[in-house]
Amino acid sequence: MLFLKIRKNQVGQPLITNIEGTKNGMADVASRIPGGTSKLTIIFQLTLSFAASFLGCVPLAKRVNIAHDCLSAWRAMGDGVTAQNTKDRQKYWQHWSEYCRQVKIDPMFRETSERFVLLAVTSFAARVWAGYYGNRSVVKVQSVTKALAAISKTIKLAGGKSPIYADHGVYTTPIQRMIEGFRRQDPSAVAQLAVPVEVAHTAVEAGLLSSETKEQTIGDLICIAFYYLLRVGEYTKPRTVTRNGKKVRATCTVQFTAGYGSGTKMAMPFSIMHHSKSC
The missing domain is CATH 1.10.10 (Arc Repressor Mutant, subunit A)
Structure with a gap:
């Protein structure tokens, strides 16, 4: 039978101990919950001392069922947030508990x-x-x-x-x-310099001057990355806007298609943004 026993000072981590006898109100309750003790949350660990007093007032015949209800509720509390949120909270709580042990407080x-x-x-x-x-x-x-x-x-x-x-x-x-x-x-945030458009243009020009297919492809990919990945704000704007005296709008769509042996194709459409007063 399993019973989680809080240390007398109620500061340390609970220990799993085998306690025999009918007075063990939490006997074998943890094993009845789907997932067993591996899913017992830190909430359960902290409130067990209160639950022991609460269950002590419950008739013995009904105690197991009531304890089952408590465990289910505590698990639902733990599952009410994302796993990462729970992980971060438990990490800092462990640090805090260790700190409290050092300064001798609850x-x-x-x-x-x-x-x-x-x-x-x-x-x-x-x-x-x-x-x-x-x-x-x-x-x-x-x-x-x-x-x-x-x-x-x-x-x-x-x-x-x-x-x-x-x-x-x-x-x-x-x-x-x-x-x-x-x-x-706190130190000030380090400003990140924007990548100038000349970088993309130089890469494309260098690729065009080369006879190597790889060099040409690299230039094309840098150009695509600059206009369609690094400048998200431009092509997520409304279809037509006026900016710095220039009208900007999406006039056509470029579609990249990759073929596979099975004949299926994958298409990735991108809108081209033109910058000119006559656009």
């Missing part, structure tokens, strides 16, 4: 003073911003906000009250000022 903030909560959260945020969990690589304030959101969301999913937000989407004043301070210290 990561769920049960019976923890507000001053300790504020100090722990801001200190952990500073560690994230310093790149401690990213192999000391430079991170920006977005990583800090993700970590704080993971802590807040996990606490809320476990039925607790988040100390990070004063209102929906609004940080408490100290955390808000800390986030703004990190943002001001």
Whole structure:
């Protein structure tokens, strides 16, 4: 029989232990859920201590069915977001739990003073911003906000009250000022220079001057990539617009077709944008 036992200090990760006897309210319940223990979410791990008290009030004959309902609900909570979202949240929660073990506080903030909560959260945020969990690589304030959101969301999913937000989407004043301070210290974004049209034209001309089919093909592909991949904004505009005194519109369509041995063909249409006052 399986039972997930929270450590006495309710800070460490739960352990899987075999407990015999009829008093084991969660006996064999996990194995009755499709997917077994491999799909038990972090929500289940955090709320198990509360569930044990809840199930203790349920008659023994009904306890297994009620526990089954709890597990199903917790799994649905975990499946209510994308896998990547859950992965990121669990990653930051594990870092946060380890940090709380070091400073000897409960990561769920049960019976923890507000001053300790504020100090722990801001200190952990500073560690994230310093790149401690990213192999000391430079991170920006977005990583800090993700970590704080993971802590807040996990606490809320476990039925607790988040100390990070004063209102929906609004940080408490100290955390808000800390986030703004990190943002001001973040390095400025490196501007990317646009690829000038001369690059594509030079490639095409070089291909035309060459007798090698490969060189000509490379020039053609660079031209196609420039006009139809790098300049998306132009051919997604309305059919006719006036820009800088010039009328721009799609006048014809080019279609590239590739044939296969079976006779099937794959077509990729592209609209050609002409730039001229008389267009």
